[in-house]
Every structure is written in C-alpha cells, then in structure tokens.
C-alpha cells in the first residue's frame with residue numbers, strides 16, 4: 636500500500652461555550668460550574684492514501700464536520716497533529732501552509748449559503764486562482780470557462796448570480812470553485828444531502844469522474860450510508876467524537892464488528908432488507924458536553940459490560956485494514972483490566 640498523504644495523529648477538537656441558563660442557575664445554587672467544553676472530536680487517528688475515497692459516517696453531532704474542518708485547516712486541532720504529504724501542519728512555514736490550504740479544499744452542504752449571492756459565477760470561480768497567482772488576470776475568463784465545462788455547466792451562464800441556478804447547478808458551481816485552486820484533496824461535507832435523489836446521483840458521478848481525471852483524494856462526510864457505500868473505498872464510523880470502526884467499504888457493509896456500526900447499518904433498509912441480523916439503534920446520542928466515561932457508546936450498547944463503563948476501548952485490528960474500538964474484540968467486556 637502507498638504511503639498516506641494525510642495523517643491525523645490523536646486529533647481532538649474542543650469548543651468552549653459560555654454557561655447556559657441552567658448552569659448559571661446551578662451556580663447560583665452553589666454548583667461552581669465554569670465554562671462548558673464540547674468534546675467534538677476526541678483522539679482520532681486516521682490515514683488517507685492518494686486517490687482513496689474515505690467515507691466518514693455517524694449520527695448528527697458526532698463530530699464529522701468538525702473533523703473535516705480540522706483536515707481542511709479551518710479549525711486548528713486542540714490536541715494531536717495533522718500531517719500533509721509527510722509534514723506536520725504545525726511545523727509548516729507560511730508558504731507551505733498556503734500550499735496545503737489550497738491543496739485541501741472543502742465543499743459544503745448548502746451551496747446557496749456558501750456561495751456569495753452578490754458575486755457572479757465568474758468571480759466566485761475565478762477570483763481565488765488569480766489572487767493566489769495560479770492564473771493570470773488576463774486568463775481568468777478562459778479559466779472560468781474551462782472550470783465550468785469540467786463540472787458540466789454551460790459556461791455561457793457565467794455572468795449570472797447563484798440564485799439564478801438550480802440546486803444541482805449550484806452544487807456544481809461550488810465544486811468548480813474548489814477545483815479552480817487546483818486541489819489534490821477534497822473534503823465533501825454532506826455535499827449532496829440537500830439535492831433530490833436523481834440530482835444526487837449525477838453529482839456523485841461527477842465526483843467520481845473528477846477523481847479519475849484529476850487523481851483526487853476524498854474525505855466524503857455523510858449521514859447517508861447508501862451514498863457512502865456507493866462511493867467509498869474505505870468507511871470510517873464515528874461516535875461522539877471518536878472513531879469506533881474503519882474498514883474497506885465492502886467488508887464493513889458485509890460484516891460490521893462494532894455494536895454501534897451494527898446498529899447503524901441495521902437502520903438502513905436497503906442494506907438490511909434481506910438479512911435482519913442486528914437490532915436497530917435505540918436512544919439518543921449523549922451530549923458531547925458530558926460524554927459518558929469508558930466507551931462512549933456503552934449506555935446504548937446491548938453488549939456492554941462493566942469494563943465498557945470504565946475503560947476507553949482502543950482501535951484493534953480485526954482483519955487487514957479493518958479496525959474496531961470495542962472490548963468485545965480486545966479481551967471481553969466482562970471484567971475490569973488489572
């Protein structure tokens with residue numbers, strides 16, 4: 636296997652929030668709460684190789700977008716390190732950081748809110764490559780035409796504004812804007828979630844065509860397991876800020892090993908129609924303000940034992956390229972480690 640181009644090593648991201656009304660009231664009663672800390676991402680290790688499509692899945696609020704933003708350099712990690720093409724991002728000089736920022740682009744869910752409504756498409760797509768010196772000002776228009784053609788948009792519409800396009804076309808404008816700075820790695824955050832199913836399929840096909848044409852690598856964030864299954868070489872499952880299982884897509888969908896992954900897959904009718912092997916997921920995801928101790932999933936896990944309440948499971952290899960963080964695969968859930 637080739638060397639990874641992106642590596643996350645124990646990456647965490649915490650956000651501090653001011654006290655809410657309930658906590659302030661509790662303080663008035665003497666509770667002594669200080670600021671609240673959201674543990675959005677908690678000690679994630681991840682490597683991605685050139686040309687890979689990694690699907691990142693999990694319930695709402697588990698930290699997928701935050702992790703994607705750390706990868707794209709939008710959020711600095713609170714702990715741990717990110718390395719891009721063998722170099723730690725916190726050791727890069729300004730020029731190297733700029734190159735990495737251009738190389739890793741993020742495509743967001745809602746193109747309407749991520750495209751400036753006051754700019755014409757030609758400026759949305761063409762400004763950044765000129766600002767970053769990738770294209771001469773005199774070449775900007777021809778370059779925009781090339782980018783729009785690449786994503787399947789009629790370039791004669793380039794003087795229009797975002798609101799004059801359909802949802803699918805706006806998604807393509809967002810993709811053209813990202814491609815215009817010649818990225819190598821795309822973080823797609825729910826990039827097709829807002830689209831009708833038939834348009835989704837077209838945009839997913841475009842992502843795959845671009846991968847082949849431009850040798851792109853993807854971190855594809857989605858809550859939709861059917862989309863991820865269709866697209867990904869490897870799937871990473873997150874629960875409350877942590878990776879609980881990662882495996883080649885075909886292997887994961889055939890035989891998920893972590894009870895959370897099993898429950899998540901059981902919730903997808905298209906995957907479980909023929910075989911009802913696992914019980915669907917029950918209960919609410921706990922708050923990342925107060926994650927449960929030990930295995931974060933233990934309050935909802937049908938297999939949890941005393942060890943799960945006390946000890947954080949680590950990722951263990953189950954098969955080549957297949958890891959899961961569950962005590963069931965690491966000595967059992969029954970007794971506390973000595």
Ligand SMILES: Nc1ncnc2c1ncn2[C@@H]1O[C@H](COP(=O)(O)OP(=O)(O)OP(=O)(O)O)[C@@H](O)[C@H]1O
Pocket residue numbers: 650651652673674675693694695696697698699700701702858923
């Ligand atoms: N800037 C921020 N400030 C404070 N809390 C944040 C911030 N960004 C995210 N969070 C919190 O971090 C946690 C993880 O959020 P995140 O958006 O990464 O999850 P997600 O899995 O992408 O969810 P969704 O699928 O709903 O987008 C949530 O509890 C969220 O409220």
